Amino acid sequence: MVTLELDQPGKIVLMMGDEAIARGAIEAGVDFCASYPGTPATEITESLARVADRFNIYVEWSTNEIVAFEAATAASLAGLRALVAMKQNGINVCADFLMTVNLAGTNGGLVLVAADDPSAISSSNEQDSRSYARYADLPLLEPADFQEAKDMTKWAFEVSEKLGLPCIMRSVTRLSHSRGNVKLGELPEKKRTAKFEGIYISGAFAAAQHAALHQKLEQAREEFESSPFNFYVGPKKARFVIVTSGSGWLYSREAVAALGLENKVVILKIGTTWPLPEKFIVEHLKNVTEILIVEEVDPFLEQNLKILLAEQAKTLGPIEVYGAKSGHRPAYGEMNQDKVAQALASIKGLKTRARDGKYVEKAKELLLSYIPIRMPTFCTGCPHRASLWAIKSALKLDGRDGFVTGDIGCYSLGAGPAGYFQLKTIHCMGGGIGLANGFGKLDKFGFNQPVIAVCGDSTFYHAAIPALINARVNNSNVLMVVLDNGGTAMTGFQPHPGSGCDALGRPAPTVEIENICKAIGVEVRVRDPFEISQAVQELYDMLQESGPRVMVFRRRCFRIEAKEKLQKKYYVDQSKCIGDDCGCARFCSRVFNCPGIIWDQEAQRAKIDEVVCTGCGVCATLCPRGAIMVRGVAS
């Protein structure tokens, strides 16, 4: 039984933040969900897909974020409740639509969940999406714990419907991907039918619409003044207040307790961070002389609050504000309890709980000199390892100092030891082929290095096609290598237009990458990267050609393959492996670098690590002695 669909109001369950958001949407009677996968937002849509039939929700994985947002908006315009969830970078992709849908308005509740990734744990940046709410004049909510993630999502639909605007909800990795207690609410009876009426055009009257939007925002502010998601805890007449939002709430509460300041410090927790509930805040800042602002990444709350303090200077008098600007909190990276405690302690002249210095020194010494570093690598069986080996070999054979422009996906690890340091640029979805377009036109300036743009299959559909068309019409000298592993692997293998199934796992039409390339008019070849010697040769041949060309390295993500089919078991025949006498420089373990093959110190031979090996067998084709053998099928 999936906890998500439990009809037991009041029951307390363990939920991931993303699941709590999905449950909140279900309790709000959500009808429609469209998203593009992205960590840490993916599980919101995955959760809804799991119960789509049970609650009559339409769920799709869209080609990219702007299409998802537009599709969800259509459902809203037809009077339904719709949700779109994305990682922070996704907001950039749909920003163009965001900046007009705010003017044209919406109908049924429309919630945009922006799941930020402070510290960029699984991202190429740690941008703070909250600025988009201020930029687009849209209401912004920030849940602070798991219960709020659920309850606030439900409320966000009501806010959106009342205002006729999309409501943005900002989560962060430590909420979306953490788990905690959630008390379930009622499941609604859904009664909505879809019908489009009215006119939603932004343009001719944009300035007048902009003015009306500002009025709606004032209406939102009024609404927020009495929101239960804004509250304060602590003594009645404290002079010192922590103002916090989102994940800062739990960290602040623990830091205050750790320093024993419960009777001296008030925490003013704001859940509605744009527009700010000004009356509520001013009311609770009377008599206050010092404020510490605790939030993650940008000083968003800090700057907006400072404006309010300036406006209210007559009422509130002088207040010292500590936060990112004052250096009491870094304006980058994620927060934690220790950082809040340090800020509090330095302001209050207190000492934080100290660890035994000698103990820490001894343990840290081990980190520096004793414990080997562990870098993330491609999974055992991953086709990308073979593809990047082929790319590396072909570029070496070519010898003209060629290089690879990278993109967003598992294969981004190719910038590190996993992919032999091959990727030299990584930016955004589609950025690799876009850059390669430009490099490919530099010949008249003496540029003669071959350029390979790598791009995942999901990324290809998402953002690479316009750049490939551009390369074709401008005859840019670029070789694009599509690393097609059959799904959006990085985020947990969600389907894309080439996968042949939809978000619910039902069969769907496919749009073939090579057909798109052919239609654009570029040469395209398809090759299994596990046929490494042919892959190297063909790639080398293509490097000698000019103009835009595409090689599709096609092999299914082995994590999926291994789940679906029993795999062979491999072993090293240590009578055939001759160790360091071979001259291969321990190719399988040391050079090819698959974690499934280790070095047997005693025998001085290679050895398969049966705990790690998944049985893809590519090493067997690479061993110059043919010492890697099949032992039958794994149980």
Add this chain to the structure above:
Amino acid sequence: MTLEKDPLNLIIAGVGGQGNILASQIVATAGIKEGLYVTVGETYGASQRGGPVMSHIRFSALAQCGPLIPEGEADIIVGLEPIETLRIIADFGNPKTRVIVSPRPIYPIWVLSGQAKYPPVAEVLQKLGELVAEVRVVKAIQEGETGLAANVVMVGALAGSGMLPIAAKYFGESIKEIVAPKDFDLNLQAFRKGVELTRGKAVASAPVKTRRRR
């Protein structure tokens, strides 16, 4: 209920692909069934890709905790891999920390490529013993085994150790709720195996000295 120490902080540490998240989900769900507030903070951006992975699991009878354990505040560490267990001591360990660890190494690629050395496991466990109050070594994977459900063996070892104030039956219920029905028997067996490995075992019988030496 009240906890002897509140919050009680547990870390499950290992390598991406070892099933850290499932293990933490089982333990946390059992905690909820026991009536506690439980918070699990996970780092799994690169979880399937062989990087270090750890889950912070925090139990409280009083309130929802934040998802991250403060520095030096781990009460219990369950280590699915020896050096990953030792690695987190610098940030989260203290002389009172108790550790349950699987001695089976997973080699980092820089060890494979010869740029780094994996220290002898016995020595790793000894160094661990010098930094924490207690180390219980649990052979979750025997020689030649593929390590299937070794994560759940370690959850069983944690349950059997009595370090958590959570009744054993709740672990079984959690496993039933969380794993796919076809995998239930396998996981329950793994859990029971783990329980047997630590239940009623005096700490002194562990192969590593448990006193902090200085």
